[in-house]
Amino acid sequence: MxxxxxxxxxxxxxxxxxxxxxxxDVAHDWPKxxxxxxxxxxxxxxxxxxxxxxxxxxxxxxGLDSKxxxxxxxxxxxxxxxxxxxxxxxxxxxxxxxVGELPDKSTRVIFAFEDGSKLFFxxxxxxxxxxxLPTIEVEELDFFKKVGPEPLADTFTADDFVTRLMCRxxxxxKAVLLDQTIIAGIGNIYAxxxxxxxxxxxxxxxxxxxxxxxxxxxxxxxxxxxxxxxKGGFTDxxxxxxxxxxxxxxxxxxxxxxxxxxxxxxPNTTIIKIRAAGRGTHICPACQxx
DNA sequence: CACTTGACCTGTCCGC
DNA sequence: TGCGGACAGGTCAAGT
Numbered sequence: 127m128x129x130x131x132x133x134x135x136x137x138x139x140x141x142x143x144x145x146x147x148x149x150x151d152v153a154h155d156w157p158k159x160x161x162x163x164x165x166x167x168x169x170x171x172x173x174x175x176x177x178x179x180x181x182x183x184x185x186x187x188x189g190l191d192s193k194x195x196x197x198x199x200x201x202x203x204x205x206x207x208x209x210x211x212x213x214x215x216x217x218x219x220x221x222x223x224x225v226g227e228l229p230d231k232s233t234r235v236i237f238a239f240e241d242g243s244k245l246f247f248x249x250x251x252x253x254x255x256x257x258x259l260p261t262i263e264v265e266e267l268d269f270f271k272k273v274g275p276e277p278l279a280d281t282f283t284a285d286d287f288v289t290r291l292m293c294r295x296x297x298x299x300k301a302v303l304l305d306q307t308i309i310a311g312i313g314n315i316y317a318x319x320x321x322x323x324x325x326x327x328x329x330x331x332x333x334x335x336x337x338x339x340x341x342x343x344x345x346x347x348x349x350x351x352x353x354x355x356x357k358g359g360f361t362d363x364x365x366x367x368x369x370x371x372x373x374x375x376x377x378x379x380x381x382x383x384x385x386x387x388x389x390x391x392x393p394n395t396t397i398i399k400i401r402a403a404g405r406g407t408h409i410c411p412a413c414q415x416x
Numbered sequence: 417c418a419c420t421t422g423a424c425c426t427g428t429c430c431g432c
Numbered sequence: 433t434g435c436g437g438a439c440a441g442g443t444c445a446a447g448t
Contacts, residue, residue, distance in 0.1 A: 127440080127441065127442080128442090129442090158424085158425095184442075199442080199443085200442090201424095201441090201442050201443075202425090202440075202441055202442060203425090203426080203427095203440095232426090249425095250425080250426055250427070251424085251425045251426050251427085251440090252424075252425050252426075253424060253425065253441095253442065253443080254442090268444095269443085294418085296417085296418070297418065297419080298419090301418090301419080304441095304442090306442085306443080313441075313442070314440095314441055314442090315441095363427095363428090364440090403419090403420095404419090404420070404421080404441090405440095405441060406439080406440075406441080
């Protein structure tokens with residue numbers, strides 16, 4: 127469930143905490159969560175110092191001074207929570223954290239640093255993963271070779287957005303928004319929110335949406351993504367930031383998880399939940415006509 | 417080529 | 433209270 131704004135929130139938080147820290151130990155209990163050769167871990171991760179943290183689409187890339195990088199995908203329920211030794215085990219345990227003392231039963235990987243602090247990769251459903259790769263091979267991963275442009279990049283325009291969507295003219299527009307090879311970073315929440323904002327039914331074929339409406343969709347999408355980053359991401363049971371805290375975007379969501387409630391634009395119309403592109407999809411039947 | 421379904425997993429919630 | 437099943441929704445692979 128972490129999408130672009132949630133992953134970006136985690137990147138910003140960890141960027142202030144991790145660079146300069148040296149890894150002294152790594153523990154993991156589920157091979158699919160950490161599918162790396164033990165010899166690589168000992169040679170290129172243990173003893174290495176973190177240099178920087180980047181994001182591409184919904185993926186985090188943690189640079190190391192060993193010419194290797196950690197590539198992390200949180201998928202549905204992944205969390206990256208940083209704890210100093212004092213906070214995790216001391217008397218001043220934060221009561222506003224949704225996550226208790228770590229590790230817990232969803233902890234899959236633990237990175238221990240020289241000063242006693244730790245980074246915990248938790249993942250209830252075990253879909254996420256952490257891969258250790260030579261930095262020069264990261265961009266050669268299939269995912270990175272195929273992934274589409276970043277919607278918030280300075281160089282990306284509304285015209286570019288329309289051109290990208292028109293790669294799939296006959297597909298339903300929600301399926302295209304969710305396709306990471308067309309545009310990077312959009313998931314179920316922000317697809318529903320931006321389609322409502324632009325008054326487009328999610329099953330409409332891309333070619334049947336007027337170009338002006340597609341440009342409106344881009345404007346709304348960027349606005350929503352930026353607002354959510356500002357609010358620290360979506361509020362959800364599974365999503366927490368680097369401190370184990372929730373985001374505060376929920377009050378700004380207009381349709382997502384609001385089935386049965388009135389549409390903000392049409393007080394007499396109830397938001398309904400349908401299926402589109404195989405996902406639960408929230409729409410206002412008055413705003414978003416098929 | 418477009419689209420759907422299943423797989424990967426665990427936890428929660430709903431109806432009986 | 434327990435139990436089966438639907439559901440959550442990111443990505444890839446396989447099937448229609």
